Structure formats: C-alpha cells, structure tokens
Amino acid sequence: MAFLEIKSLCKSFEAYPVLQDIDLSIEKGEFVVFVGPSGCGKSTLLRMITGLETPTSGTIAIEDTVINDVDPAKRGTAMVFQSYALYPHMTVFENISFGLRMAHQPKALIRERVEKAAAILRLEKLLDRKPGQLSGGQKQRVAIGRAIVREPRVFLFDEPLSNLDAELRVQMRAELLELHERLGTTMIYVTHDQVEAMTLADKMVVMMGGKVQQYGRPLDLYDDPDNKFVAGFVGSPKMNFLSARVVTAGPEGLRVDLAAGGAASVPLAAMLAPGARVDLGLRPEQLSVVAAGQSLPADAVTVTGRVALIEDLGAESYLHLHLADDSRIGVRTVRHAAHLGDEVRVAAPASAVLVFDDAGTRLRGRA
Amino acid sequence: MISPLSLAPRLSVWIVLKWAIALLIAVITIFPIWWMVNVVFSLPGEPVSINPRLWPTSLSAGLDKIEMIFTQTGYLRAYGISLAYALLTILGVLFIGSLAAFEFALFDFPAKRLIFGIVMLSLMVPTAVTIIPTYLLTSELGWLNSMQGLVVPGLASAFGLFMLVQFMRAIPPDMIEAARLDGAGHFQIYWHVALPLCRNALITLAILTFMQTWGNYMWPLIITTSPEMYTVGQVVGLFNAPLSHQTVDVVMTANLLAAVPPLLFFLIFQRKIVEGIAMSGTKG
Amino acid sequence: MRHTRHHLPHFLMILPFLLLFGAFFLYPILSGFYYSFHDWNGVREPVYVGLENYTKLLGSRDFSRAMWNLFQYIAITVPLGLTVAFGLALLVDSFTGRWANFFRNAYFLPVVLPAFLAATIWRWIYAPNFGLLNMMLGWIGAEPVSFLNDTDTMLYALIAVDVWVSAGFNMVIILAGLKNIPADLYEAARLDGASKLQQVIHITLPMLAPVMFFVLTYSVISAMQVFDKPWLLTGSSFSEYGGRRGALLFPVMDMMGRAFGGVQFGLASAYGFLLTLAIILVTALLYALRSWSNRR
Numbered sequence: 001m002a003f004l005e006i007k008s009l010c011k012s013f014e015a016y017p018v019l020q021d022i023d024l025s026i027e028k029g030e031f032v033v034f035v036g037p038s039g040c041g042k043s044t045l046l047r048m049i050t051g052l053e054t055p056t057s058g059t060i061a062i063e064d065t066v067i068n069d070v071d072p073a074k075r076g077t078a079m080v081f082q083s084y085a086l087y088p089h090m091t092v093f094e095n096i097s098f099g100l101r102m103a104h105q106p107k108a109l110i111r112e113r114v115e116k117a118a119a120i121l122r123l124e125k126l127l128d129r130k131p132g133q134l135s136g137g138q139k140q141r142v143a144i145g146r147a148i149v150r151e152p153r154v155f156l157f158d159e160p161l162s163n164l165d166a167e168l169r170v171q172m173r174a175e176l177l178e179l180h181e182r183l184g185t186t187m188i189y190v191t192h193d194q195v196e197a198m199t200l201a202d203k204m205v206v207m208m209g210g211k212v213q214q215y216g217r218p219l220d221l222y223d224d225p226d227n228k229f230v231a232g233f234v235g236s237p238k239m240n241f242l243s244a245r246v247v248t249a250g251p252e253g254l255r256v257d258l259a260a261g262g263a264a265s266v267p268l269a270a271m272l273a274p275g276a277r278v279d280l281g282l283r284p285e286q287l288s289v290v291a292a293g294q295s296l297p298a299d300a301v302t303v304t305g306r307v308a309l310i311e312d313l314g315a316e317s318y319l320h321l322h323l324a325d326d327s328r329i330g331v332r333t334v335r336h337a338a339h340l341g342d343e344v345r346v347a348a349p350a351s352a353v354l355v356f357d358d359a360g361t362r363l364r365g366r367a
Numbered sequence: 368m369i370s371p372l373s374l375a376p377r378l379s380v381w382i383v384l385k386w387a388i389a390l391l392i393a394v395i396t397i398f399p400i401w402w403m404v405n406v407v408f409s410l411p412g413e414p415v416s417i418n419p420r421l422w423p424t425s426l427s428a429g430l431d432k433i434e435m436i437f438t439q440t441g442y443l444r445a446y447g448i449s450l451a452y453a454l455l456t457i458l459g460v461l462f463i464g465s466l467a468a469f470e471f472a473l474f475d476f477p478a479k480r481l482i483f484g485i486v487m488l489s490l491m492v493p494t495a496v497t498i499i500p501t502y503l504l505t506s507e508l509g510w511l512n513s514m515q516g517l518v519v520p521g522l523a524s525a526f527g528l529f530m531l532v533q534f535m536r537a538i539p540p541d542m543i544e545a546a547r548l549d550g551a552g553h554f555q556i557y558w559h560v561a562l563p564l565c566r567n568a569l570i571t572l573a574i575l576t577f578m579q580t581w582g583n584y585m586w587p588l589i590i591t592t593s594p595e596m597y598t599v600g601q602v603v604g605l606f607n608a609p610l611s612h613q614t615v616d617v618v619m620t621a622n623l624l625a626a627v628p629p630l631l632f633f634l635i636f637q638r639k640i641v642e643g644i645a646m647s648g649t650k651g
Numbered sequence: 652m653r654h655t656r657h658h659l660p661h662f663l664m665i666l667p668f669l670l671l672f673g674a675f676f677l678y679p680i681l682s683g684f685y686y687s688f689h690d691w692n693g694v695r696e697p698v699y700v701g702l703e704n705y706t707k708l709l710g711s712r713d714f715s716r717a718m719w720n721l722f723q724y725i726a727i728t729v730p731l732g733l734t735v736a737f738g739l740a741l742l743v744d745s746f747t748g749r750w751a752n753f754f755r756n757a758y759f760l761p762v763v764l765p766a767f768l769a770a771t772i773w774r775w776i777y778a779p780n781f782g783l784l785n786m787m788l789g790w791i792g793a794e795p796v797s798f799l800n801d802t803d804t805m806l807y808a809l810i811a812v813d814v815w816v817s818a819g820f821n822m823v824i825i826l827a828g829l830k831n832i833p834a835d836l837y838e839a840a841r842l843d844g845a846s847k848l849q850q851v852i853h854i855t856l857p858m859l860a861p862v863m864f865f866v867l868t869y870s871v872i873s874a875m876q877v878f879d880k881p882w883l884l885t886g887s888s889f890s891e892y893g894g895r896r897g898a899l900l901f902p903v904m905d906m907m908g909r910a911f912g913g914v915q916f917g918l919a920s921a922y923g924f925l926l927t928l929a930i931i932l933v934t935a936l937l938y939a940l941r942s943w944s945n946r947r
Contacts, residue, residue: 051842073843088858089857098840388742396760399776400764466668493930495923496924498907500682500683641759
C-alpha cells in the first residue's frame with residue numbers, strides 16, 4: 001500500500017454530496033497538490049485528512065493504519081491554515097511551541113525544537129514578537145514553524161499563499177520547495193491557482209464537482225489530459241477548443257468539419273459516428289500565424305479569424321482571434337505579427353491536436 | 368462560532384451532560400415566571416398540597432382576578448401613567464438624542480470634542496450623586512408629582528447619545544453632500560437622510576429605553592407623592608406590602624400584569640435587544 | 652468668531668440636549684456639591700457647616716455598616732456573577748440555531764423583568780413557611796430558614812437574586828465577545844492537541860480579556876450603587892429600611908433614607924459624593940490593574 005491511501009472516500013453535508021468516491025495513493029515524500037475551482041471539494045478533502053471533518057464513507061490510511069477514528073492531534077499530521085490561525089496574544093515562540101506545551105513536554109525539548117524550526121525558517125530574531133508585529137510572509141513562516149515542530153509524517157497546506165501579494169507568493173513558493181527538499185516529508189497542498197500547482201507539485205490532483213478529474217505529474221496532465229476540464233484548467237493561457245463535426249472516423253484517421261470554417265484531418269483512430277460533435281484542443285503556443293504566401297504541410301490544421309485583441313507582454317504577444325462561428329481562440333506569437341482587425345490565418349501540426357468527444361472525454365488512439 | 372465545547376461530537380457523555388445542565392438552568396430562569404402564571408390562573412385558596420401550582424388550572428379564575436384588579440383598584444391608571452412615562456421618554460430621548468448625535472457624528476464645530484468628552488464622562492458618574500440634587504431641582508421647578516417631573520430629567524441620555532453616534536458615524540458623508548447639493552437645509556438632511564438610515568439604532572434604543580423606564584423604581588418612588596401619579600412599579604409595591612391585606616394570588620396577578628409589556632417586547636424584539644446590549648460591550 | 656454663522660446650525664441642533672444635560676446633570680452635580688457642605692432640611696435656609704457632614708458620616712455607625720455590607724456584597728457577587736455569566740456564555744455558544752436562541756433567551760429572561768417583579772418572585776421563593784426553598788428543605792427533612800430575616804443568610808439571599816438577574820445580561824455581552832474569536836484558532840489548537848479545557852484557558856480567556864474587563868468594571872460600578880433589590884426584598888420604606896439590624900443596608904439606600912426619611916439633604920448629598928469618590932477610586936484601581944497586566 002502507498003504511504004497515504006484514500007479509498008472510496010465520500011462526504012455529504014446533510015443530503016448534499018461534496019466528495020464522491022475519491023481514490024488516491026500518495027507515496028512517501030511526495031509533494032502533492034490538490035487543485036481545482038472553488039467548491040470542488042479540495043479543502044474538504046484536506047480537512048478530512050487532518051480530522052477536522054469526518055468522512056461519510058470510505059477510509060483514509062497512513063502507513064497502513066486507518067486513521068478515520070484517530071484523534072486529529074494524534075494522526076501525525078500538521079496543518080498550515082489559509083489565515084495562519086496564529087494566536088494573537090502569544091509571542092512567536094509561544095505560538096510555535098503551543099502544541100508541545102499542551103502536551104506538557106519538557107522545557108528543554110520545547111526550546112530545542114522551536115529553535116530548530118526557527119533556524120530553518122529564519123525566524124530566530126522574531127521569537128519574542130507578537131503576530132500583530134509581523135509581516136504577511138513572516139506570519140506565514142510562523143504558521144509553518146508551528147507545523148514543523150510537531151515533526152509530522154504529513155504536512156497539510158490549505159491555500160497558504162492566497163493572502164500574500166504576487167511577488168511574495170513567488171518567493172514563498174521557492175521557499176516551500178526548498179523546505180520540502182530539506183525535510184523530505186510528504187506534503188499535501190491545496191490551491192485554486194493552477195500555476196502554483198504546476199510549479200510546486202510532484203503530482204497534481206485536479207478536482208471538480210467533488211470528483212478527481214485526473215491525477216499525475218504536472219507535465220503529464222499538461223500534455224496528456226484525460227478530459228476537457230483538465231485540458232482547459234491546466235496551463236496558462238488556456239487551451240483553445242475548436243468545435244467540429246465528424247465527417248468520417250475510422251482506424252485510418254478522423255476527418256472533421258470545423259465550425260469556424262474549413263476541414264481538418266487528425267491522426268486519431270476513434271469510434272465516432274458521422275455528424276457527431278467533437279472539440280479539437282490546441283494550445284496557444286502550438287498555433288502560429290501563417291504569413292501571406294507561406295506554404296503549409298498537408299496535414300496542418302488551419303483556421304482563419306479576425307484579430308480582436310492583442311496582448312503585448314514584451315517577450316511574446318498573444319493574439320485573440322474572433323472566428324466565424326463566434327468563438328475565440330488565443331495564439332502565442334511575436335510582436336508586430338498582426339494588427340487589430342486583420343484577417344489572420346493560423347496553423348498547427350495535426351499531431352498536436354487533442355480530440356474530445358461531446359461529453360468532454362479525451363479520445364486516444366494513434367491512427 | 369465554534370466554541371471548544373462543541374468540537375467533541377463523539378463523546379456522548381459530554382453531550383448528555385451539556386444538555387442536562389443547559390435545561391436545568393433554563394428551568395431555574397424560567398420557572399419562577401411560569402409559577403407566577405400558574406398562581407394567577409388557579410382557584411384562590413386552594414392549598415398548595417392539592418395544587419402545587421406547577422401548571423395553570425383555572426382560566427376563568429385568572430381572568431376574574433385580572434378583571435378585578437383593573438376595575439376595582441387604581442391599577443389601570445398606573446398602567447396608563449407608566450405607559451405615558453415610557454412613551455414620552457422614548458420620544459424625547461430619540462428626538463433630542465438623534466439631533467445631537469447627528470451633529471457629533473457627522474460634523475465638526477468648535478469645542479465639539481470637549482463637549483462630547485464631558486457627556487461621555489457622565490456615563491461614569493453614578494446616579495447616586497445626581498439623584499438627590501435632581502430631585503431638589505425638580506421640586507424647585509414645581510414639577511413634583513407630575514408627568515414632566517417624571518420624564519424630563521431623564522431625557523438627556525448619554526447612553527442613547529453614545530449609541531446613536533456610533534450608528535450615525537456609519538452614514539457615508541457623500542450622502543450628506545449629495546443632499547446638500549440637492550438643496551436640503553440642515554434640519555432637512557437630518558430628518559430625511561440621517562434618521563431613516565439609522566432606523567435600526569432608533570428601534571433598538573426605543574426598546575431599551577422602554578425596558579428601562581418601565582422597570583424604573585427609584586426615580587418614580589421619590590418624585591410621585593400622590594397615588595394618582597403612581598407608576599405600575601409603585602402600585603405593585605402597594606400590593607406587595609404586608610399591609611395590603613390581599614391574598615397571594617391577587618398580589619401575583621398584579622405583579623404578572625406589570626411584567627406583561629416588557630415580556631411581550633422581549634419576545635417580539637429579542638434579537639434587537641440582545642444585539643443592542645452586546646454592541647455596547649464590544650465597543651465600550 | 653468669523654465662522655459663527657457656519658456653526659450656528661450645529662449648535663442649534665445640539666442645544667436641546669445640552670440644555671437638558673446642563674440642567675439635569677451638570678447643575679445637580681454642582682449644586683449637590685454645594686449642599687454637601689450645608690445643613691438643609693428643604694424648608695429653612697441651608698446653613699453652612701463646612702466639612703461637618705462628611706465627618707459625621709464617616710463616623711456614623713450606619714455608614715460603616717453600609718460600606719461593610721457593600722464590600723462583602725461586591726466581593727462575592729461580582730466574581731460569582733462573572734463566572735456564571737462566562738459559563739453560560741460558553742454553554743450557549745456550544746449550541747447552534749434555534750436551540751442556541753432558546754437558551755440565550757431563557758437565560759436573559761430575568762433581565763427583562765422589572766426589578767419589583769424579580770423581588771416579588773424571590774420573596775415568595777424565600778418565604779419562611781410556604782416558600783419554594785423552605786418547601787424543598789422540608790422534603791429533605793431540614794429545618795426551615797428565614798432567608799430574608801435571618802441576618803446570617805440575608806446577604807447571600809440577596810446575592811443569589813442578583814446573580815439570577817445579572818448573569819443573563821453579562822452573558823449576552825460575553826457571548827458577543829466569544830463570537831469574535833475566529834474559529835480556526837480553535838481548530839489549530841485542536842490539531843495541536845489542546846484539550847477543551849486548555850483551549851478555554853489559552854485561547855478563549857486571553858482573547859476575551861477586553862470584554863471581561865468591560866463587564867467587570869460595569870458590574871462593579873453598578874454593584875456599588877445597589878438599591879432596588881435590597882430595598883424591595885426587605886420591604887423597606889423611608890421610615891424603616893435595611894432589613895433586620897441593617898443586614899441589607901447599603902450606601903445608596905442609606906443616602907436615600909437620610910434624604911427622604913430623615914429629611915437631611917445636605918448630609919445625603921455628602922453621602923452621594925463620598926460614594927462617588929469610592930466608585931472613582933475603585934474604577935481607577937481597575938484600570939491601573941489592567942495596564943499593569945497588559946504590560947506584563
């Protein structure tokens with residue numbers, strides 16, 4: 001069994017289901033990120049691992065022991081709250097040592113552990129301050145310190161960086177990775193920000209509507225998503241979806257008519273009926289602007305649209321194209337590639353296309 | 368909102384104990400009033416051994432006693448006096464207090480801080496100091512034993528001012544500016560803009576003032592000298608005195624009738640009352 | 652002043668309040684102070700007597716009795732009342748929804764009753780032969796106790812009534828303070844292994860300190876002015892007050908008695924000021940205590 005094993009976990013509040021049939025296996029030492037939009041159930045899942053919520057059915061086990069009924073303080077887990085939850089009337093030292101003091105540990109041990117944690121987090125000079133005198137980043141570190149001192153088997157983070165400004169967030173992310181490197185402890189991290197998830201995670205768990213949509217390494221989720229939701233959620237800017245109708249489908253490949261005009265051939269062997277609706281997924285960086293007179297390989301997928309918006313970011317630019325079927329796509333390109341209002345043609349290699357059926361499921365199979 | 372006591376859902380011993388204690392205390396606080404109701408609505412003279420007054424037994428006996436008290440004693444008049452006292456005080460406190468609160472909360476003028484400071488200091492001064500000289504002043508004004516004497520001295524309520532200032536401070540200054548640009552005069556801004564916006568505070572203050580004047584004992588005791596001006600509290604005091612020669616159940620009826628208005632107010636407005644008191648604590 | 656016309660509307664609006672405040676607060680304080688140095692029975696001219704009123708009071712047996720009663724009363728009723736109120740607040744906070752409202756209202760009910768009503772109810776409870784308490788004592792075979800007449804028990808009987816009434820009031824204020832404590836502090840503490848008791852000691856109480864201070868100060872100040880309850884419980888009148896051997900004699904009662912019973916307004920005013928002095932001293936003490944403990 002894996003280090004942390006979640007089997008068939010379900011949670012409902014009164015009659016309202018919040019989590020349905022969650023199965024996850026997390027290995028020791030992994031940095032796993034639960035990511036998804038608000039309300040997808042990721043925080044509830046985290047809270048069930050800590051013990052602040054109880055499952056309606058299913059089990060959670062750490063190191064082969066089921067912990068459903070174990071007291072939250074005795075599970076070997078430690079949590080860092082989104083709001084830090086620092087005790088405002090206690091000093092940093094007292095905050096960090098709170099758990100140890102409640103367990104009546106000897107003073108020498110407490111001092112040693114707190115100083116060790118403070119050294120790791122560069123808090124040594126702040127031990128006598130109160131939370132009201134600390135900056136956001138410092139408070140964050142105290143909250144982490146409180147968790148470290150418990151020497152847990154699993155660290156749990158509940159959107160800890162969402163209260164910090166953008167620059168600080170980037171810095172703290174780097175510090176968290178360093179921390180993980182140093183301590184080697186299993187870490188479970190919840191966020192709604194998929195960029196954060198991509199940068200931090202060894203493995204990502206994308207959640208939506210109380211279910212796990214996909215679980216794997218970030219780049220795998222990026223390159224090979226299981227469904228339209230994951231494809232659109234992971235990666236910024238978002239993947240483009242071109243609506244199309246099947247003309248022919250079979251072991252030799254798929255031919256479709258694009259709603260935005262034109263046809264396309266994709267090397268995908270799939271069982272689809274003619275006329276069925278599908279979505280073709282292409283990332284902005286896979287599309288390039290076709291210059292006038294440029295020749296294209298035969299299997300290129302192309303589409304034409306009018307430039308509705310140009311975002312110049314310095315090193316690159318994004319064109320937002322308005323297509324014939326009233327949909328929009330984004331194209332990554334260089335500066336001055338086009339002007340507002342231009343009719344522009346873009347193309348991508350057919351092999352880069354991901355195909356999703358009408359229900360959003362990813363269709364796989366090389367033709 | 369999670370108290371430490373509620374994070375132990377698995378320990379059923381705690382839950383049972385918690386409910387037992389909570390219900391027991393609720394009985395202690397509610398039972399005396401319940402008992403009073405039962406004494407009123409029971410046949411007079413029934414010995415306690417037969418009818419221990421644990422529930423009402425006779426609706427008609429109770430109604431008889433109520434009717435008797437209202438028609439045969441000066442009780443109804445005292446009810447009227449108390450009601451008038453309360454209503455006039457409420458009107459006065461709300462109007463005069465809001466006029467002043469409007470100024471203190473939203474505008475600046477010379478000596479504003481000083482004046483407000485002195486008024487707030489008065490909250491700290493015990494009534495003991497002022498009550499006798501106030502009595503003497505009221506007497507000099509010829510207002511002894513009159514409605515003016517009852518009401519007027521209590522109208523400059525520092526507590527009321529404090530509460531209304533807190534609420535009026537929350538009115539966006541832009542709204543006042545907009546009203547002024549619309550051509551509203553000073554008093555009109557107060558009447559048409561500020562007052563409606565602090566309706567909640569006014570209602571809460573009205574209720575709290577009502578409870579306070581209805582139960583006020585000390586001031587009416589020394590101000591009213593003739594029975595025509597007695598408030599409900601004093602009339603009930605007459606019933607309670609050993610010389611009244613009334614039976615226990617009649618005395619209880621008098622008491623119960625006096626309790627009805629505040630109890631009614633409480634049942635209807637309990638949230639506002641509780642919030643009003645709680646707010647004074649967190650801001651104070 | 653150049654801007655007089657500017658400020659005129661403001662002063663006009665606050666005028667009614669200021670007039671009434673000046674007339675019925677400032678003037679009485681000042682005139683009370685003046686009268687406290689005079690002997691006056693309301694009819695003949697006041698006679699200047701210097702500090703005689705004050706010295707007479709400080710040497711009077713009743714004054715000492717009243718002050719001693721007050722001290723005992725406050726020493727018990729304030730801590731007891733606050734502890735009960737705190738306990739009730741924790742109890743009510745642990746319920747949610749309709750039950751929380753029910754218990755909160757039930758415990759607040761005694762506050763809503765006018766004082767004379769509470770007194771009536773408790774006089775019945777304490778009644779010597781058929782009162783509820785003595786009936787209950789009878790069931791367990793104990794001797795009846797005359798709660799309101801026995802000088803040993805009278806003070807405690809009064810304290811019980813006071814706690815019954817005031818606990819609900821203080822509870823409501825403390826409850827609001829409890830709700831201001833963020834829930835995730837308790838969650839973090841629970842994850843840190845703190846027991847419920849430890850959570851109350853280390854989180855609830857320290858974070859509630861400002862509210863408790865407010866409630867404490869308010870309770871002490873109003874306890875020092877106690878009048879209604881002992882007056883009504885002993886069935887006092889201006890000619891005879893304070894109960895048997897003055898066991899429930901308190902400063903405000905004594906002051907009122909001297910004013911309207913003995914018709915000595917000068918003496919009574921002096922009494923009022925002495926009491927005020929005591930109140931100010933105690934309040935200052937409480938604030939000093941608070942700054943000292945904050946600095947710790």
